[in-house]
Amino acid sequence: MTNSTLPNTATAMTTPPPPSAAPGVMVGSQLNARIPDGDPETAWLRRRQEYRVVNPANRKKFTVAVVGTGLAGAGAAAALAELGFEVHAFCYQDSPRRAHSIAAQGGINAARARKVDNDSLYRFVVDTVKGGDFRGREAEAYRLGQESVRVIDHMNAIGAPFAREYGGALATRSFGGVQVSRTYYTRGQTGQQLQLSAYQQLMRQVQAGTVKLHPRTEMLDLIMEDGAARGVIVRDLVTGEIHAQVADAVILATGGYGTVYYLSTLAVGCNASAAWRAHRLGAYLGNPSMVQFHPTCLPVMTPWQSKTILMSESLRNDGRMWVPLKPGDERAPGDIPEAERDYYLERKYPAYGNLSPRDISSRAGKEQIDSGHGVGPMHNATYLDLADAIKRLGANTIWERYSNLLEMYRIAVGEDPMQVPIRIAPNTHYTMGGLWVDYNLMSSIPGLFVGGEANSSYHGANRLGANSLLSASVDGWFVLPYAVMDYLAGRLGQARPALDSTAVLSAFERAQARTEALLQVRGTRTPAEFHKQLGNYLWEGCGLNRSDKSLKTAIGQIRALRSEFWQDVLVTGKGLGVNQTLEKAGRVADFLELAELLCVDALDRDESCGAHFRIEHQAAGEAVRDDDHWMFASAWATTAPLDFATNPTLRFTRHAEPLHYTNIQPARRNYQ
Amino acid sequence: MKLTLQIWRQRDTKDPGHYETFEVDQLDVGMSLLEMLDRLNEQLVHEGKEAIAFDSDCRESICGTCGVNVNGRPHGPRPHVTSCMQRLRSFRDGETVRIEPLRSGAFPVRKDLVVDRSGLDRIIAAGGTVALPAGTAPDSDAVGVGHDQVERALDFAACIGCGACVSACPNGAAVLFTGAKVAHLSMLPIPAIEKVPRAEHMVAAMEDEFGPCSQYGECALVCPQNVPLTAIAFLQKERLKSLLHPRV
Numbered sequence A: 001m002t003n004s005t006l007p008n009t010a011t012a013m014t015t016p017p018p019p020s021a022a023p024g025v026m027v028g029s030q031l032n033a034r035i036p037d038g039d040p041e042t043a044w045l046r047r048r049q050e051y052r053v054v055n056p057a058n059r060k061k062f063t064v065a066v067v068g069t070g071l072a073g074a075g076a077a078a079a080l081a082e083l084g085f086e087v088h089a090f091c092y093q094d095s096p097r098r099a100h101s102i103a104a105q106g107g108i109n110a111a112r113a114r115k116v117d118n119d120s121l122y123r124f125v126v127d128t129v130k131g132g133d134f135r136g137r138e139a140e141a142y143r144l145g146q147e148s149v150r151v152i153d154h155m156n157a158i159g160a161p162f163a164r165e166y167g168g169a170l171a172t173r174s175f176g177g178v179q180v181s182r183t184y185y186t187r188g189q190t191g192q193q194l195q196l197s198a199y200q201q202l203m204r205q206v207q208a209g210t211v212k213l214h215p216r217t218e219m220l221d222l223i224m225e226d227g228a229a230r231g232v233i234v235r236d237l238v239t240g241e242i243h244a245q246v247a248d249a250v251i252l253a254t255g256g257y258g259t260v261y262y263l264s265t266l267a268v269g270c271n272a273s274a275a276w277r278a279h280r281l282g283a284y285l286g287n288p289s290m291v292q293f294h295p296t297c298l299p300v301m302t303p304w305q306s307k308t309i310l311m312s313e314s315l316r317n318d319g320r321m322w323v324p325l326k327p328g329d330e331r332a333p334g335d336i337p338e339a340e341r342d343y344y345l346e347r348k349y350p351a352y353g354n355l356s357p358r359d360i361s362s363r364a365g366k367e368q369i370d371s372g373h374g375v376g377p378m379h380n381a382t383y384l385d386l387a388d389a390i391k392r393l394g395a396n397t398i399w400e401r402y403s404n405l406l407e408m409y410r411i412a413v414g415e416d417p418m419q420v421p422i423r424i425a426p427n428t429h430y431t432m433g434g435l436w437v438d439y440n441l442m443s444s445i446p447g448l449f450v451g452g453e454a455n456s457s458y459h460g461a462n463r464l465g466a467n468s469l470l471s472a473s474v475d476g477w478f479v480l481p482y483a484v485m486d487y488l489a490g491r492l493g494q495a496r497p498a499l500d501s502t503a504v505l506s507a508f509e510r511a512q513a514r515t516e517a518l519l520q521v522r523g524t525r526t527p528a529e530f531h532k533q534l535g536n537y538l539w540e541g542c543g544l545n546r547s548d549k550s551l552k553t554a555i556g557q558i559r560a561l562r563s564e565f566w567q568d569v570l571v572t573g574k575g576l577g578v579n580q581t582l583e584k585a586g587r588v589a590d591f592l593e594l595a596e597l598l599c600v601d602a603l604d605r606d607e608s609c610g611a612h613f614r615i616e617h618q619a620a621g622e623a624v625r626d627d628d629h630w631m632f633a634s635a636w637a638t639t640a641p642l643d644f645a646t647n648p649t650l651r652f653t654r655h656a657e658p659l660h661y662t663n664i665q666p667a668r669r670n671y672q
Numbered sequence B: 001m002k003l004t005l006q007i008w009r010q011r012d013t014k015d016p017g018h019y020e021t022f023e024v025d026q027l028d029v030g031m032s033l034l035e036m037l038d039r040l041n042e043q044l045v046h047e048g049k050e051a052i053a054f055d056s057d058c059r060e061s062i063c064g065t066c067g068v069n070v071n072g073r074p075h076g077p078r079p080h081v082t083s084c085m086q087r088l089r090s091f092r093d094g095e096t097v098r099i100e101p102l103r104s105g106a107f108p109v110r111k112d113l114v115v116d117r118s119g120l121d122r123i124i125a126a127g128g129t130v131a132l133p134a135g136t137a138p139d140s141d142a143v144g145v146g147h148d149q150v151e152r153a154l155d156f157a158a159c160i161g162c163g164a165c166v167s168a169c170p171n172g173a174a175v176l177f178t179g180a181k182v183a184h185l186s187m188l189p190i191p192a193i194e195k196v197p198r199a200e201h202m203v204a205a206m207e208d209e210f211g212p213c214s215q216y217g218e219c220a221l222v223c224p225q226n227v228p229l230t231a232i233a234f235l236q237k238e239r240l241k242s243l244l245h246p247r248v
Ligand SMILES: Cc1cc2nc3c(=O)[nH]c(=O)nc-3n(C[C@H](O)[C@H](O)[C@H](O)COP(=O)(O)OP(=O)(O)OC[C@H]3O[C@@H](n4cnc5c(N)ncnc54)[C@H](O)[C@@H]3O)c2cc1C
Pocket: A067, A068, A069, A070, A071, A072, A073, A090, A091, A092, A093, A096, A098, A099, A100, A101, A102, A103, A104, A105, A106, A107, A108, A109, A190, A191, A217, A218, A219, A220, A253, A254, A255, A256, A265, A266, A267, A270, A271, A273, A274, A310, A429, A430, A451, A452, A453, A454, A465, A466, A467, A468, A469, A470, A472
């Protein structure tokens, strides 16, 4: 099918959004995402034609606050500064270069479709929309594919040394769930090279004086005037001082919140605070329970483990996953004979075997661990065994293919994966959910834009591998500059709030009161202890498998833990100066609220889709969607007193953004 | 496992600072160096004391946030491995371990083990960039680059900006860091267009804040990314060229 003709069929919910299965949830209104009508393929072009521009001479008059310097934030800040706007850029790390985009390994997708493997824009959109299990926006998938071409060219030109063929052309590799080869990469460090390139362009603007950089600075609150975002309240993490930055528009590009589960593949500083505070002020949160778990992470080895390192999925091309047949088998792997091993993926999913998709592999692994078949000192892992591949292809070939990963494993675990099977376990990796934004990446608060992993765009219920470096880059370099300029054009001649206005002072006082409240509890448990406990509750209640029962249990546990937190948290030190315990406490306090909504969203969504797996809705281990009732994105509002220094009761309202598919027809996944 | 830790404590930049000794036991050899500090901090907070401040983020050796000197060696005993990936199995049971910030005149201590490495950002800002606004790049397949050429560029581009090289250098030089960026960008066709002014500006920024190179080579010995020492030669070469060229 070609997609140049205007579509005449549209699939949408056949019934209005259902009442909620989650107690106390109110059903809100239907949202308009401001997606251009008509053919989704031409939507972005048409929208750009509608956008207003600001005369270059007037651009200096506008200030934009950009929170986050990852691929989304650094891109947006640099691009807006290149256009001539005044930009303030914030990040919590000591340098903007260190945003967690730096940790991405595998690659970045692009619909360049130069080869004759029959890739195309259309195929990219199909893969993205299907990968998202029909819970993402079709028109946005088109935009993602269309702008991907410029992303690669731009990144290449500003210094990303993409892998090349011997003839000099860009090389590509294949990546999960896709039958063509459209993933661009720089060895196993694609995120690093993209992030450093974006960072350098940001620094170029810092040198030019168009970007004022605020590293080691954490956003604590949002300045709101007349219902619109007009700046941020931040804490200088070195001096401890809290100050205000007023702006005409605010961009949040603060990354994912997977760290709410305590252990994840994210950096230990990743947090939800900026997004959650904006949410509490009225920015809807989209599909918060849509979280992707990665099947091949290093398992937890000591009770003190602070994160789970990702081992690239590519290992599954040559590794076989197995566990001992006998639960609790303490023998060394080499002593367990072939007949006493369960190659569980090959057994359960004979067609795809060890290459079954991420969510299926993750759930199968957890099932083995939960039923007592887990291996390793803590019985919390399964084996990924390279022995057969080494026998078949030779040790040299295997070492060449995966040397950096195997070396990392050797350092981290102290075992030689060429001799002993690798131990792996599933863990939290990526959050499809985030602040709800319309097609222009503006949240439900006017003037507040959200880019990158922090928003809920593009990926629906499940993100396709290598699509998120892309979405963060597209947002930063090629969507936000247009959309934010359009917004600013409508503000010409309007003033920003004065530093002594009520808008600024009330936000400032909220942030100040929160900091003092955390210091004053002086209880007996550290913020990290609360965080770990919260992680356990979430992992059990709202992890790979969710059920009515597990979610209700988790909600009760989280509420209780939150009230214990506000009575018993112990933060030593002062508000002034470096105080990492205080930083942690603030982040955990926000996680404790977000976690409740995460579970409420999962309980509310009475279907399975993508990574959201409700055990009540499955057929042979596969998620069963309910398109008649749930073909919409949930956008949540939380109502509670605007006081971040206590533990109020949270009340939730679910708004719904109906989803329409015109060029791609919803279908069910099947991997058996 | 049991260790005696001598850890640098410093209230703020002005405080002269001192070592404080802690006995830690029941350690697991699989813990990382930083997880040991996490555990010690939990204990300190429980005792009502202030936690030891130290930097870290990704904890998988790529972000460059972490870095402490361990027994005088940047990052720790295992060569070419960041502090976050150093495991306690590298230490002997009962050993005394001295942990201090990444020492260098160019890295003022902000608190305890936290230093200010923003001088490195200023070197990049001075010229480790490409003057090419968003959207104006040519088709990347139209400008071919050899397979080995990009792989070589990546050897230099792999620098994580942790500052271990500066701390290892007796002069506090940042030539490995600066040379790596100059080399990386000179090897790619579009960024190479600006290589002459780049080297000049980056070297000027580097000399403003960092010491001179005496070719000791200590920097490359500790580099977690194995950035080749040839970065230094590269820098000298590009710099000579920039001296021969008139200013642009
Ligand atoms: C281990 C790993 C491997 C991955 N591999 C791939 C891959 O191969 N391909 C792919 O496409 N995707 C991959 N991903 C996903 C992808 O890397 C991320 O989704 C993407 O990089 C996010 O970019 P971002 O700009 O939205 O956020 P980030 O890069 O996380 O940046 C967030 C920024 O926000 C700042 N910030 C956060 N909170 C605050 C606050 N309160 N105040 C001030 N500043 C704040 C931070 O300082 C930082 O600058 C991977 C992810 C992980 C964790």
